Amino acid sequence: MTLAEKTTKKKKEGFVGQKMIVLPPNIKRNIASNHLISRFHVVASGFYPHAIYHDRERKSGCSEYILLYCTSGSGTVNVSGSTSVLKSNHFVILPKNTPHHYKSSLLDPWSIYWLHFTGKSADHLYQRYSELGAEPVFLAYSARRIEDFDQIFNLLANSFEERNLEIVNIKYLELLANFLYAQEIDPLTLGRDKITNSIQFMKKNPFSLYSVKDLAAQQHLSVTHYSKLFRDKTGTSPKQYFIQLKVQTACQYLYFTDKSIKEICRELGFNDPFYFSRLFKKLMGLSPANYRNQHKMD
The missing domain is CATH 1.10.10.60 (Homeodomain-like)
Incomplete structure (x- = not known):
């Protein structure tokens, strides 16, 4: 199979071993009226392992912010015409309502955890990310981070009941803070x-x-x-x-x-x-x- 033939096999999702949850509209409305989590909440999350041919383009962007965290392999991320490489132990946050295109490497397909998050506090969190350079950011590998992703995902998969959604989003906020404030939490993670x-x-x-x-x-x-x-x-x-x-x-x-x-x-x-x-x-x-x-x- 030629490279040209391979590049036609674009996939948004559908990978062996993938995990994905997208909240239905009625649950999103319930969260929006919940004073505890309305300012920050995750509306979709997942994990795509060895995601060969993964290729997602949104010409008008997305109404939520998107976190992509690469745990192995590599790929490229293009935001408003600027391309960067996303590789193992790096993360990127895509701005809302901004054209973007991201895809996995054909020769070294990435495995990525991803989140779509929104709310008034999400704007401030993205500002903190932009202060890191608004490009893929390196984080030292942490087994605990992977465990946290999996644990929170499993909690969300268990129930959309209000109390469960509250603890899920509180934990997701803590997880995102560990990405954005890694240097303050552990100076050796990023420097020194x-x-x-x-x-x-x-x-x-x-x-x-x-x-x-x-x-x-x-x-x-x-x-x-x-x-x-x-x-x-x-x-x-x-x-x-x-x-x-x-x-x-x-x-x-x-x-x-x-x-x-x-x-x-x-x-x-x-x-x-x-x-x-x-x-x-x-x-x-x-x-x-x-x-x-x-x-x-x-």
Whole structure:
């Protein structure tokens, strides 16, 4: 099957092992009149595991905010023409009433938890998110976070009775706060440790070439210790993470500039355009040329 044939298999939902709940209109009306949870409440939630061909576009946006939390794999998220890569241990919140298009990687399909939430407090919560940069935000892996998602989902699946909806939405608010205030809750989650310092160093130097040995030495760690700490925090190797950053930077150049692929490749420190193209296609599911053409057509 060719890549072109594969890209036609777009799916909004219907994945093996998926979980999804969408509240019916009468339940939404009941929540809107509940003073305890009307200011913040979730109207839909779910989990899509290994969601190959997942592709969702809303040209007029959605009336609720949407949280996407990637636990494995990767994909892309486009909001009002700006594209970013969403990968493992990152989350993004899509603004309400704003055109967007998100899709899973064909070669490394994502697994995502997602929420649609609304209410007057939702606007303030999105403002807190925008202060983090309004782009995919990294969070260190936490088994407890996954357990919380599953527990709250199961509570919601049990009943739409008023008291149950109250505790569900109180817990969802607490869960979202753990995303938005992670640094305040646990400073080491986002900063003040050697691996976060290393990640920041990579982000500031996407046009340089550094070996794992160089990166470990920069943090005064042995290669073995550095690599273990890095994988524990991010779920991937330093080399793979740095390549992902370079590909993400390449996406921006392909989208926003007219630089040739060879020029972009050279600026990112790759002497072999064919090698870079293979890396790009492995992560994005498209060659650099096809990626540019696809977005230029949009």
